[in-house]
Amino acid sequence: MHGLPGVDKVGVEARAAALSTRSIKTTSKAAAIDLAIRMVDLTTLEGADTTGKVRALAAKALRPDPADPSCPPVAAVCVYPAMVPAVAEVLRGSGVHLASVATAFPSGQAPLEVKLADTRDAVAAGADEIDMVISRGAFLSGDYRHVYDEIVAVKEACGPAHLKVILETGELGTYDNVRRASWLAMWAGADFIKTSTGKVPVAATLPVTLVMLEAVRDFRAQTGRQVGVKPAGGIRTTKDAIKYLVTVAETAGDDWLSPDWFRFGASSLLNDLLMQRTKLTTGHYAGPDYFTLD
Amino acid sequence: MSERLKVRKTYKLYIGGKFPRSESGRTDLVDGDNVARASRKDARDAVVAARKAQPGWAGATAYNRGQILYRAAEMLEARRAEFKHLGVSGEEVSASTDRLVWYAGWADKLAQVTGNANPVAGPFFNLSAPEPTGVVGVIAPPSLLGLVSVVAPAIVTGNTVVVISTGPQVAITLAETWATSDLPGGVVNILTGDPAEVAPWLASHDDVNALDLTAVADAALAADLEREAAGTLKRVLRPAGAEADFTTDPGLRPMTALLETKTVWHPKGF
Amino acid sequence: MSFLDYAPAPESRSVVTIESSYGLFIDGEFGPGKATFKTINPADEQTLAEVALAGSEDVDRAVAAARRAFPAWSGLPGAERAKYLFRIARIIQERSRELAVLESLDNGKPIKESRDVDLPLVAAHFFYYAGWADKLEYAGFGPAPRPLGVAGQVIPWNFPLLMLAWKIAPALATGNTVVLKPAETTPLSALFFADVCRQAELPAGVVNIVTGAGDTGRYLVEHPDVNKVAFTGSTDVGRQIARAVAGTGKRLTLELGGKAANIVFDDAAIDQAVEGIVNGIFFNQGHVCCAGSRLLVQESIAEELLDSLKRRMATLRVGDPLDKNTDVGAINSAAQLARITELTEAGDAEGAERWSPPCELPGQGFWFAPTIFTGVTQAHRIAREEIFGPVLSVLTFRTPAEAIEKANNTPYGLSAGIWSEKGSRILAVADKLRAGVVWANTFNKFDPTSPFGGFKESGYGREGGRHGLEAYLV
Incomplete structure (x- = not known):
C-alpha cells in the first residue's frame, strides 16, 4: 500500500483546475449532456423515503423528460435496501439498473455478519448493484487487511450484482489515502470505486475523482481488469458534470466514457442536465417549473 | 663574533595550498627579492585548483567558514612584525585584521540579510537565498588592506579566488597566514606578476565565473577585460576608479556582487 | 460529433x-x-x-x-x-x-x-x-x-x-x-x-x-x-x-537562454511529475527560456514514466491559438520553426529516437508537433543547445549524484526541476543545482514576488x- 507513488496535493488540484477550463460547446455539449444523463445514478437516501417517493423517482429515471422522448433514461436508481422492492417493480425489464446502498450505510460501523445480511437482502429483493462502504476506521488505523477482507466477503455476498465500493474520500484526509484505498478496493474485487456516501461534509471533488481515475487506469494497465468510477454527492450542475466528463476523457480515456464505467451519484443534477438539454434544443433558457421535482 | 647571516625568504606563487615557482621559471626583482612572475599557465593551474576547491568550500558550513576567516585574522595579527618589516604600517595591519574579523x-x-521568503500568490513555499558564483578572478590592489578587502568578501560566501597581485611580498606573506589558517588549499590562489599579461587569461577563461576589477586603475585595461569577460558572461565588478578607498565601510556590495540568488519553489499540501 | x-x-x-x-x-x-x-x-x-x-x-x-x-x-x-x-x-x-x-x-x-x-x-x-x-x-x-x-x-x-x-x-x-x-x-x-x-x-x-x-x-x-x-x-x-x-x-x-534539467526520481508522485514535464516543455510551445527541456529520469522508472508521458502528450490539442481548448499554439515565426526543425533533424541524425503523438497540424502558419527524443546522451546537440520549441530530450540517470552532475553539465544555469517525495533529497539536490530557479515538485511557476534569473x-x-x-x- 505504501509502495504506491504519492500524490502531490497542489499538483493534482492544479491539474483538475486546468481540466475545468475546457470549453465544451454546441454539438460536444449536447453529446456530453446526453452521456451525463445516461450516467446518472438517480439517488434518494433519506430517512423519510417512502415507497411512493421512490416509485416516483424510478418513473423519472425511466423518462427523465416526459416532454421529450429522445431524452435517454438514467443509468440506475439508488435507494436504501428497504426501498428496493418498490423500485424493482417500476424498473423491471427497463434496462435501468437498481442500486442499493448496503453494509450499514453510511457509517459502515456494524458487524460483518450484519453487513453481509444487508447485502444479501438487497440483492434478493432485486438490486443488481450494491454500493458498500468501507470501514474508514479500520483503514485509517492501518488495518488494511480488515478492509480488504470485508470487501472480499461483500463481493461474494453480492453474487451476480455489481459491487461499488464507497471510499468516503472526505474522511480519508489525503490524496495518498484516496489512491491507497482505490487500489485496496480494486485488489479486493470492486467493480466500481465510488467517492462518497453524500452523508459527510465533503463529498465528491474533481481532484479526488482525478486520483481515482488515475488509479483505475493504472490498475487496468497492470492487471488487465477495468474498474468503474462513481463520484457521488455535490455534483449539481451540468457545468460540473461536463468537467467530470472532460476529466474522464483526458485521464482514463475513451474506454471509461460510458455508463458501464462511469456514473454520477446525484439527485438534483438530473434536472439541471434536463434544463440545459432543453436550452440547447430550443435555443432559450429553461425554467425549473417545466421539469418534474421527483 | 661576526653578525649572523640572515636567512632570506623566497617569494613564490600560492596555488592549491602550495607555494610553487612559476612554471615559466621567470622572476622579477622587486625591492631586492627575486619574486615569481606568473604566466598564463600558472593562471590556468590556479583556476584548476580554485575550481577543485570550490564545491567543498561552498559546502562547508557558514559557521566553519567564519571560524576559518577569524583564524586568518589571528594569524595576520601574529605576523604584525613581518608586515612592518615589509613597510606596512601598524595601522594598516590592524585595519586589515579588523576587516577579516568583520x-x-x-x-x-x-544569507539572512540578502535572502527572502517570497509570499507568492499560491500554495507554495518560496525561498530565495544567496549562493557563491564560483571561481572569481581578482586583480588585487598592492596594499595589504586592499588585498584583504577584495579577497575576504569573495571567499567568505563560498567562492574561491585566483588573485593577481602587484605587491608580491605582501601578498605572499599574507598567503602564508592563510596557509596556516585551516583554509583549504585552492580557496585562495595568488599569482604575482603583471596583470596586463595574466588577467586577460582569467577574463577569457571559460571556467571562471566572475572578475573583480575593483582595483584596476588602467581604464583601457579594465574595459578590455570586461569585454573579454563578456565571452562567458562573467559577473564583473567594475573599477572603483579614484574612489577606491579601502579604509571606509565596504558595505555589502563586495560580497553581493559575487553571489547568485537561487529561488526554490515547493508546493505546500497534505 | x-x-x-x-x-x-x-x-x-x-x-x-x-x-x-x-x-x-x-x-x-x-x-x-x-x-x-x-x-x-x-x-x-x-x-x-x-x-x-x-x-x-x-x-x-x-x-x-x-x-x-x-x-x-x-x-x-x-x-x-x-x-x-x-x-x-x-x-x-x-x-x-x-x-x-x-x-x-x-x-x-x-x-x-x-x-x-x-x-x-x-x-x-x-x-x-x-x-x-x-x-x-x-x-x-x-x-x-x-x-x-x-x-x-x-x-x-x-x-x-x-x-x-x-x-x-x-x-x-x-x-x-x-x-x-x-x-x-x-x-x-x-x-x-x-x-x-x-x-x-x-x-x-x-x-x-x-x-x-x-x-x-x-x-x-x-x-x-x-x-x-x-x-x-x-x-x-x-x-x-x-x-x-x-x-x-x-x-x-x-x-x-537555458537548457534546464527536469529531474524525476523513482519516488516521485508520478502523475504530477508527468504534468510537470508537460508543463515544463510544452507550455508556450516551449518558447520559454526556463523550459524543462532536458528530462533526466531515473533509469528504474524510465519506461513507466515515458509511457505515462506519451499517453498524456496524446491529449494535447495543437492548433488555433484562439480556441479555448488549445494547449499548444503556433510557433512564433518561420525563423524559429526553421531553428527547431534544424535541431530536431540533428537529433535524428545523431541517433536519438523521435516520437510525437498523432496530431494534425494546420496547413497555414508555423507549427511543430509536441516531440520527445529518447536515447539522448549529453553529447547530442539536442541535449546541449537551446531549442526553444516543443521538443523534449530524455536522458536517464542511476544515482542522485549522476543526476546532479548531468544537470549541471551545461554552460547555462537558469532553472531546474526536481521530482521526489523525499524532503531531504529535494533539499540536498536543490542545494547542488547550479540554477537560479529550482522548482521542486512543480515547474514553470512565476510570481512577481519571486526573483527570477540565471547562473x-x-x-x-x-x-x-x-x-x-x-x-x-x-
Missing part, C-alpha cells in the same frame, strides 16, 4:  | 481592434519612424498591422524624451509614482481580455495561456512594484537609494507583454524612465501598453516604445545617454550586449521580488 562574522549572516 | 472531439470554442477576435498601422511611442505621442515593417499572425501568416521601424534618430529622440522626463519623474514622491503604477495595473486588469486576444494573435500562444497566465501576471507585476515605489529605503539597498536614469530595455517575443511588465514596472517604481524595444515579431502588445500609459495619464516621456529589429535594439543599447541596459533574449545577443556595454559604466542585467551563461541580475529592485537603483 567579514568572518558575515559568513553566517549574509 | 462525439463529445471527445470538443467542438471549436473560439475566443472572439472582435474584442480587440487592431489598426492597420502603428507609429513609435515617443514623448507621449505616436509618430512615424524611419521605415515600416509588418507583423503577422503566426497561426495563419496573415498581416496584423504595419509597424514603424525605429532608426537611430528615432532612438535618439526616444532617449532624449526619456532623459527630459527623468528629473520630474524621479523627483516625484514615491507615493505618487506608485499611484500611476496602480492605475496601470488596474487598466490592464480591465482590458485583459482584449490584451490576451491581441497577445495570442501576434504571438501564436494559446488563448488559455495569455488569458490565465500572461495577463494576470502582467497586472500582478505592476501591482507588486507599485507598492515598492514609496518604500525603497526599506528594501535593503541602502538608506537613500537613487534611480539610475534612462533605462534601455530590449525584450523577446515569447512573453511580449509579461516581459515588458518585468522590465517597466520595477524601472518606473524606482524612478527611472524607459525606452523599450519589443521584439520584431511581437510589437503590438507593447504599443497597446503605450495606450494604457496614455489612459493612465503617465507623464510624457516616462515610457517610450520603439519598435524594430536587431538594429533598433543595438542603437538603444549603445546609446551614450542610456544609463541602464536590461535585456532578455538569447545568450548570443546577450554576449554582444555585454561586450558593447563594457567600459561604458552602464549598468546591465541579462536574462538569457552562468543564463545571464546576471534578478527580475522580480525585492531582488529585482537592485538592477534599477544605485
Whole structure:
C-alpha cells in the first residue's frame, strides 16, 4: 500500500483546475449532456423515503423528460435496501439498473455478519448493484487487511450484482489515502470505486475523482481488469458534470466514457442536465417549473 | 663574533595550498627579492585548483567558514612584525585584521540579510537565498588592506579566488597566514606578476565565473577585460576608479556582487 | 460529433481592434519612424498591422524624451509614482481580455495561456512594484537609494507583454524612465501598453516604445545617454550586449537562454511529475527560456514514466491559438520553426529516437508537433543547445549524484526541476543545482514576488521580488 507513488496535493488540484477550463460547446455539449444523463445514478437516501417517493423517482429515471422522448433514461436508481422492492417493480425489464446502498450505510460501523445480511437482502429483493462502504476506521488505523477482507466477503455476498465500493474520500484526509484505498478496493474485487456516501461534509471533488481515475487506469494497465468510477454527492450542475466528463476523457480515456464505467451519484443534477438539454434544443433558457421535482 | 647571516625568504606563487615557482621559471626583482612572475599557465593551474576547491568550500558550513576567516585574522595579527618589516604600517595591519574579523562574522549572516521568503500568490513555499558564483578572478590592489578587502568578501560566501597581485611580498606573506589558517588549499590562489599579461587569461577563461576589477586603475585595461569577460558572461565588478578607498565601510556590495540568488519553489499540501 | 472531439470554442477576435498601422511611442505621442515593417499572425501568416521601424534618430529622440522626463519623474514622491503604477495595473486588469486576444494573435500562444497566465501576471507585476515605489529605503539597498536614469530595455517575443511588465514596472517604481524595444515579431502588445500609459495619464516621456529589429535594439543599447541596459533574449545577443556595454559604466542585467534539467526520481508522485514535464516543455510551445527541456529520469522508472508521458502528450490539442481548448499554439515565426526543425533533424541524425503523438497540424502558419527524443546522451546537440520549441530530450540517470552532475553539465544555469517525495533529497539536490530557479515538485511557476534569473551563461541580475529592485537603483 505504501509502495504506491504519492500524490502531490497542489499538483493534482492544479491539474483538475486546468481540466475545468475546457470549453465544451454546441454539438460536444449536447453529446456530453446526453452521456451525463445516461450516467446518472438517480439517488434518494433519506430517512423519510417512502415507497411512493421512490416509485416516483424510478418513473423519472425511466423518462427523465416526459416532454421529450429522445431524452435517454438514467443509468440506475439508488435507494436504501428497504426501498428496493418498490423500485424493482417500476424498473423491471427497463434496462435501468437498481442500486442499493448496503453494509450499514453510511457509517459502515456494524458487524460483518450484519453487513453481509444487508447485502444479501438487497440483492434478493432485486438490486443488481450494491454500493458498500468501507470501514474508514479500520483503514485509517492501518488495518488494511480488515478492509480488504470485508470487501472480499461483500463481493461474494453480492453474487451476480455489481459491487461499488464507497471510499468516503472526505474522511480519508489525503490524496495518498484516496489512491491507497482505490487500489485496496480494486485488489479486493470492486467493480466500481465510488467517492462518497453524500452523508459527510465533503463529498465528491474533481481532484479526488482525478486520483481515482488515475488509479483505475493504472490498475487496468497492470492487471488487465477495468474498474468503474462513481463520484457521488455535490455534483449539481451540468457545468460540473461536463468537467467530470472532460476529466474522464483526458485521464482514463475513451474506454471509461460510458455508463458501464462511469456514473454520477446525484439527485438534483438530473434536472439541471434536463434544463440545459432543453436550452440547447430550443435555443432559450429553461425554467425549473417545466421539469418534474421527483 | 661576526653578525649572523640572515636567512632570506623566497617569494613564490600560492596555488592549491602550495607555494610553487612559476612554471615559466621567470622572476622579477622587486625591492631586492627575486619574486615569481606568473604566466598564463600558472593562471590556468590556479583556476584548476580554485575550481577543485570550490564545491567543498561552498559546502562547508557558514559557521566553519567564519571560524576559518577569524583564524586568518589571528594569524595576520601574529605576523604584525613581518608586515612592518615589509613597510606596512601598524595601522594598516590592524585595519586589515579588523576587516577579516568583520567579514568572518558575515559568513553566517549574509544569507539572512540578502535572502527572502517570497509570499507568492499560491500554495507554495518560496525561498530565495544567496549562493557563491564560483571561481572569481581578482586583480588585487598592492596594499595589504586592499588585498584583504577584495579577497575576504569573495571567499567568505563560498567562492574561491585566483588573485593577481602587484605587491608580491605582501601578498605572499599574507598567503602564508592563510596557509596556516585551516583554509583549504585552492580557496585562495595568488599569482604575482603583471596583470596586463595574466588577467586577460582569467577574463577569457571559460571556467571562471566572475572578475573583480575593483582595483584596476588602467581604464583601457579594465574595459578590455570586461569585454573579454563578456565571452562567458562573467559577473564583473567594475573599477572603483579614484574612489577606491579601502579604509571606509565596504558595505555589502563586495560580497553581493559575487553571489547568485537561487529561488526554490515547493508546493505546500497534505 | 462525439463529445471527445470538443467542438471549436473560439475566443472572439472582435474584442480587440487592431489598426492597420502603428507609429513609435515617443514623448507621449505616436509618430512615424524611419521605415515600416509588418507583423503577422503566426497561426495563419496573415498581416496584423504595419509597424514603424525605429532608426537611430528615432532612438535618439526616444532617449532624449526619456532623459527630459527623468528629473520630474524621479523627483516625484514615491507615493505618487506608485499611484500611476496602480492605475496601470488596474487598466490592464480591465482590458485583459482584449490584451490576451491581441497577445495570442501576434504571438501564436494559446488563448488559455495569455488569458490565465500572461495577463494576470502582467497586472500582478505592476501591482507588486507599485507598492515598492514609496518604500525603497526599506528594501535593503541602502538608506537613500537613487534611480539610475534612462533605462534601455530590449525584450523577446515569447512573453511580449509579461516581459515588458518585468522590465517597466520595477524601472518606473524606482524612478527611472524607459525606452523599450519589443521584439520584431511581437510589437503590438507593447504599443497597446503605450495606450494604457496614455489612459493612465503617465507623464510624457516616462515610457517610450520603439519598435524594430536587431538594429533598433543595438542603437538603444549603445546609446551614450542610456544609463541602464536590461535585456532578455538569447545568450548570443546577450554576449554582444555585454561586450558593447563594457567600459561604458552602464549598468546591465541579462536574462538569457537555458537548457534546464527536469529531474524525476523513482519516488516521485508520478502523475504530477508527468504534468510537470508537460508543463515544463510544452507550455508556450516551449518558447520559454526556463523550459524543462532536458528530462533526466531515473533509469528504474524510465519506461513507466515515458509511457505515462506519451499517453498524456496524446491529449494535447495543437492548433488555433484562439480556441479555448488549445494547449499548444503556433510557433512564433518561420525563423524559429526553421531553428527547431534544424535541431530536431540533428537529433535524428545523431541517433536519438523521435516520437510525437498523432496530431494534425494546420496547413497555414508555423507549427511543430509536441516531440520527445529518447536515447539522448549529453553529447547530442539536442541535449546541449537551446531549442526553444516543443521538443523534449530524455536522458536517464542511476544515482542522485549522476543526476546532479548531468544537470549541471551545461554552460547555462537558469532553472531546474526536481521530482521526489523525499524532503531531504529535494533539499540536498536543490542545494547542488547550479540554477537560479529550482522548482521542486512543480515547474514553470512565476510570481512577481519571486526573483527570477540565471547562473552562468543564463545571464546576471534578478527580475522580480525585492531582488529585482537592485538592477534599477544605485
